[in-house]
Amino acid sequence: MIVIAGSASSKLAARVAKQLKCPLVKPELKHSPHGETYLRIGTKLKGAHAIVVQSTPYPQNDNLMELFFLLGAAKDSGAIHVTAVVPYLAYARQSKRYKPGEAISAQTICKLIGHEADELFVVDIHDVKIMKNFLTPARDLSAAPLLGQYFSSLNLKRPLILGPDQKAFECASRAAVELGAESDYLTKKRVTPTKVITQTKSLDVAGRDVVIIDDIISTGGTIIEATKSLKQCRTRRIYAACTHAVLVGNALKKLTAAGVTKVIATDTIETQVSVASVAPVIAEAIRK
Numbered sequence: 563m564i565v566i567a568g569s570a571s572s573k574l575a576a577r578v579a580k581q582l583k584c585p586l587v588k589p590e591l592k593h594s595p596h597g598e599t600y601l602r603i604g605t606k607l608k609g610a611h612a613i614v615v616q617s618t619p620y621p622q623n624d625n626l627m628e629l630f631f632l633l634g635a636a637k638d639s640g641a642i643h644v645t646a647v648v649p650y651l652a653y654a655r656q657s658k659r660y661k662p663g664e665a666i667s668a669q670t671i672c673k674l675i676g677h678e679a680d681e682l683f684v685v686d687i688h689d690v691k692i693m694k695n696f697l698t699p700a701r702d703l704s705a706a707p708l709l710g711q712y713f714s715s716l717n718l719k720r721p722l723i724l725g726p727d728q729k730a731f732e733c734a735s736r737a738a739v740e741l742g743a744e745s746d747y748l749t750k751k752r753v754t755p756t757k758v759i760t761q762t763k764s765l766d767v768a769g770r771d772v773v774i775i776d777d778i779i780s781t782g783g784t785i786i787e788a789t790k791s792l793k794q795c796r797t798r799r800i801y802a803a804c805t806h807a808v809l810v811g812n813a814l815k816k817l818t819a820a821g822v823t824k825v826i827a828t829d830t831i832e833t834q835v836s837v838a839s840v841a842p843v844i845a846e847a848i849r850k
């Protein structure tokens with residue numbers, strides 16, 4: 563096995579290689595003055611199982627193009643099996659056609675990855691139905707247990723793990739199991755793409771530490787609204803956790819200003835809040 567590091571996942575790729583106890587290759591990557599990407603894998607891969615690790619956060623299109631080149635170059639360099647590890651898959655929210663003629667972007671991307679890779683691993687994909695569009699065997703891995711394990715280092719008082727909406731409840735309960743804590747969810751209504759309303763139902767949160775957990779924190783709007791509601795119920799400390807810290811603009815500042823004690827994320831997107839690595843989860847899935 564050889565791990566090939568995409569530029570968006572250089573740290574994670576190194577961690578995966580360490581877990582798998584195999585070599586790490588950093589390809590040569592350049593951008594021409596007219597905006598094109600040059601990529602070269604300077605290592606022979608004849609007969610190898612190549613594991614390409616490349617997430618696709620902003621700039622999504624550049625990172626996707628790099629991913630396709632990495633997969634193609636790995637095959638051309640003689641790899642007998644190419645595994646694509648795309649922990650954060652861009653365009654996963656554009657998975658349906660709402661108006662005639664709209665591009666189903668997620669579907670196109672799945673097909674393109676499937677043309678180049680023999681198998682694929684993603685982590686907490688936004689809409690699991692997308693998986694049916696992959697032409698290769700594909701698996702969605704969960705980061706919830708490792709986030710739950712991380713929470714145990716926070717010394718939480720009477721912890722409650724909350725999904726900001728019903729969809730996130732499964733993730734909350736999987737994380738809560740690791741901690742031996744309770745889990746529940748809030749009710750969320752999205753009014754516009756950047757505005758949501760959150761209600762706490764009748765949760766027992768007074769004096770307790772609460773972790774709100776979601777697959778993605780993008781603008782921070784969902785967590786900020788949840789935080790406002792929880793503060794009204796005299797919650798002790800509020801933590802925000804996610805798999806993918808997209809963190810658009812000054813989302814992190816806004817979360818802190820809203821009263822979030824700490825933001826916790828994995829390294830599917832490498833950010834300053836990436837404190838829990840998905841490398842062991844990826845390595846275990848590859849070994850199976």
Ligand code: R5P
Nearest residue numbers: 776778779780781782783784
């Ligand atoms: C929505 O379905 C997702 O699970 C997240 O709740 C959403 O992407 C978070 O976005 P934002 O941080 O912009 O509210």
